[in-house]
Amino acid sequence: MRPVIGLDQDLTRANTLGLPCVAEEVVDVFSRDQLASLIRQVGDRRLTLLSGGSNLILPDYLPGMTLRPRLDYWWVERCGQDALVHVGAGVNWHRLVMALASKGWWGIENLALIPGHCGAAPVQNIGAYGVELADVLESVTLVHRDSGAVESLPAGACGFGYRESRFKGEWDGKVIITDLTLRVSRHGAPKLGYGDLASRVGEAPAPLAVAEAVCQVRREKLPDPEQLGNAGSFFKNPVVEAARAGALRESYPGMPAYELEDGRVKLAAGWLIDQCGLKGWRQGHFGVHDRQALVLVHHGGGNATELLAFADQVSARVAERFGVTLEREPRLA
Ligand SMILES: Cc1cc2nc3c(=O)[nH]c(=O)nc-3n(C[C@H](O)[C@H](O)[C@H](O)COP(=O)(O)OP(=O)(O)OC[C@H]3O[C@@H](n4cnc5c(N)ncnc54)[C@H](O)[C@@H]3O)c2cc1C
Structure with missing residues (x-):
């Protein structure tokens, strides 16, 4: 099968968050040789890789080439x-x-x-x-x-x-x-x-x-992205120094914490968000899922800028209460 090229493609259904996005050019490639020869021709153009779109935050407009590796064997x-x-x-x-x-x-x-x-x-x-x-x-x-x-x-x-x-x-x-x-x-x-x-x-x-x-x-x-837009866990579980975890445990004895081999401690981001009373919180087009606080959901009608602003509010509340910084898991395209 030869590469398939589409211009001004709507990628709203190609990302599980359901964020609206139009891509300047989308190219589907079906073999490694095709991909290697295409890459040699792309030069310095902006290139975005898109697979299942389940861990990506797409902007309203995606310039350059969006490449979809379709090597299905x-x-x-x-x-x-x-x-x-x-x-x-x-x-x-x-x-x-x-x-x-x-x-x-x-x-x-x-x-x-x-x-x-x-x-x-x-x-x-x-x-x-x-x-x-x-x-x-x-x-x-x-x-x-x-x-x-x-x-x-x-x-x-x-x-x-x-x-x-x-x-x-x-x-x-x-x-x-x-x-x-x-x-x-x-x-x-x-x-x-x-x-x-x-x-x-x-x-x-x-x-x-x-x-x-x-x-x-x-x-x-977990919410099914077909029913409710989401990218799975929106934040990584934060890893903190043992002393910091110890201090937090004194204030919050029920706090889940997993000791890592290097001595640091992994905390549960979902628990931290939940403790801030944010489970089920909704503002505009986005919300914190009502069963799993680690998942941010898109109720429809929003875009990437609004999602990032919403996520910033969630992480600011966690930082304010626990002094712990949350890191985003899905990647910006
Ligand atoms: C409901 C739900 C549940 C989830 N649960 C989990 C979970 O339990 N554990 C977990 O780890 N993740 C989970 N995820 C996140 C996601 O499914 C994974 O990260 C998955 O591997 C992303 O695959 P994708 O094909 O959708 O990648 P995309 O979202 O298309 O791309 C993700 C990143 O990889 C890059 N990329 C894509 N293809 C290639 C390639 N061929 N070469 C180089 N870079 C590439 C993209 O440019 C982008 O930066 C969940 C997501 C959802 C929506």
Whole structure:
């Protein structure tokens, strides 16, 4: 299939927040070679990468080229009790999870129902229910923006951390991910330590049962972007020094806090927002979700500028009460 080019494209339905956006030029590419040769012709034009649009804040007008990698293929290479799964950037993440889990492969079942495409998964090292992409990622293949050169890198080179990677840091805007290789196994053990997952599955569950339980919990907790615009968690859980967490715990003994290996402490942004009385708060076109305070929702009719102003008010209230700074999770296009 040849690249598909559209001018003045409406992207309102191409982002899960449902923000209105018109893009000057949108190009869909279907293979790594197509992408590499296109990149060589783009020169210095502004380039935006758009996959599933579930972690992006789009402006009213997006100048330059918006590139959508549609590399939609995957296959499994058996290696004894393990397998390497080779996946194109355009594959829907949740469909991959369910396909592998239903075939009895362990590894990514806890990451079911995360929206978006595989190519964006390494950007913020997607994670949920105690599992992160970095736990199963073997390597990433990418195209360099400046030269069109193709390179494969081991996962260890990607600088993964909590919702972090070099793709968001020094490689931002410089590379386009085209393929991932994941390692899955026939001999995994279910990871049921988060929330009430364990009570939702029987004894010795198969990967599919775990994935289905995760979907069930997520459907109960999170708004469906098809019904109510959102980008999942709008803020990262803040990480603070142990002394700061200790002082907060004295004032708020019920505060959830998770000690990290480096001695710092991760707080629950949703709890902090909730404590400020903001759960369910609505102003204009935007609101804090009434079941999950970490999720900001778009009731329709708003735009990116209004959303950012609303989010600033939420983080200002948290900073005022707890002295903790919230960092935004979705990225600005
Ligand atoms: C309801 C809901 C629940 C969510 N739950 C979770 C969760 O539990 N855990 C979690 O981690 N995230 C969660 N998210 C956030 C989001 O789903 C993930 O970040 C996802 O990986 C984004 O994929 P996408 O294809 O939509 O990326 P997009 O939003 O299209 O892009 C995200 C970023 O990646 C860049 N990008 C996209 N494709 C490429 C590429 N091929 N190469 C390089 N850069 C690229 C974009 O330019 C942008 O900066 C949730 C979102 C929603 C709406």
